[in-house]
Amino acid sequence: MKVLFVNGCIRGASSRTLGLCRAALEEIEAKYPGCQVEELVLDQETDLAPLRSDTLALRAELEEAGTFDHPMFRYARQFAGADLVVLGAPYWEYQFPALVRCYLEHISVGGVTFTYGEDGRPHGLCKAGRLLYITTAGGPILDRNCGFDYVKTLCGQMLQIPSIQWVGAECLDVWGEDVAARLAQAETSLRETVRSWD
Template sequence: MNILFVNCCIRGEASRTMGLCRAALEEIRAKYPDAAIQELCLDQEEICPLHSDTLARRNALEHQKDFSDPMFRYAQQFAEAEIVVVGAPYWEYQFPALLRCYIEHISVNGVTFAYGEDGRPHGLGKGERLFYITTAGGPILDRNCGFDYLKTLLSNMMGFTKLDYVAAECTDVIGYPVEEELQKAEARLREQIRNWD
């Protein structure tokens, strides 16, 4: 089994989100001891938004079905993963722009998805499960736009069928029991992973 951890915890190991991600990876290793887990730290990659030149070049290569160019490495890595764990802080109701740039790079027609005869996209990769982990300075309530976006994209374009998240909220609210909130979030994510089928 191939598991990909997409690390968008920009504050590194000091990040509260990263702390939850490390707990999740520990639980995943215990559940799948023979799995190969790859970590992609977006903060250490030179991932830029697509612009007119890179988009034109990518479209030409897609048309030729030539995916040997290094620009497709993120899409190819993503396509090989059966489980994708994404860790990202809750910024501006969703996630850092770096993760959005990464999503542009993995959304490749001919690698992670393709359009069928009915014009609808379908997944080409092995991906089935997304586990999204986030922490928010305030309350999320019903506005988890980052997870909702990924859920929509991966289920409708790339064939993912099992999508869930864990969030710790109000971690910057003065007087809020932050450590207790983080402990509860960790307990929830560990229980979810143990119950994966």
Template sequence: MSKTLILKSSILGEDSASGMLTDHYIAQLDEPNLNVRDLAAIPLPVLDGRGAQALRGGENLDEQQRHLLALSDQLIDELKAAEHIVIAAPMYNFHVPAQLKAWIDLVCRAGVTFRYTDKGSEGLLTNKKVVVITTRGGLHKDTPQDFITPYMRTILGFLGITEVEFVYAEGMGMGGSLREQELNNAKAHLSRLAAH
């Protein structure tokens, strides 16, 4: 399996700023065998009550539940195999896209990617580096409206992943020179990361 996992989540297709920045980063990586998963192009099921029951396993699962459990296992295997993870997380209505949240819900599994101890939860995925590319229509970095940065840092830490680098491109909806400058700054940041 590839040691680099790329997760795209924008619903904007070719017009996606986060997708363009992710492609810019991919082009500079010295990695011939990338695992790219476009969560918008091939959406994952939204977790419901029956799905939550499926992720706990057991012998009384129906075919649909067994399929969901197998899908979760596959996503977790991809995550475990990766040493380097790139997550495109554009801001939609102040949070991550539903497509990315669906992936998160399928990889956060007690006893598999984290466990409960008498001291609280403990992440089981370690020795991984994550780059989160987050684009926003407005200006939200370092403000109370930026829910993505603390959420992604928390959820990744919950899984045991603490080496996380955020790359921001803001003002995408504001156009003009601000948009261009933000994209150029993000590209430069990604180029520096790819060189290391």
């Protein structure tokens, strides 16, 4: 079983989101002994850039030819081959860091992660049965997690990953909040979520 951990926790070792991701991965490794965890640290992907006219044209040409061995498709190929995806990202600008958006642009490749059927609708080509999204926010988000809403729409409707869940902690930068308790609660919830999977 291949687990892909997409690490969008830009602050690195001090990231609270990353701490929650590590707990989730620990639980995943306990649940699926022998699983292979591959970690993609977006902050270290120095050539991860938004599509521009030149890269878009090349991508369209290769998509048209059905040729996907070009390095520009490496993120899409890796994503398509994972059985389980863990995506960790802090809540930035009501969503997530731009590097995560950039990554999502690169995995959304017709012919690798999805294809359009004769009905004109997208059909998923990813192996993954689940995606777990982990975030932490400075303020309140439980009533509306725009980052997760977007990931769920893209990965659910277009890539058609059947189960997409999120767990996180909110209000971590609100004065007077018991941050340690909020993180502990999120960690418990994450571990319970993983244990509850079939």
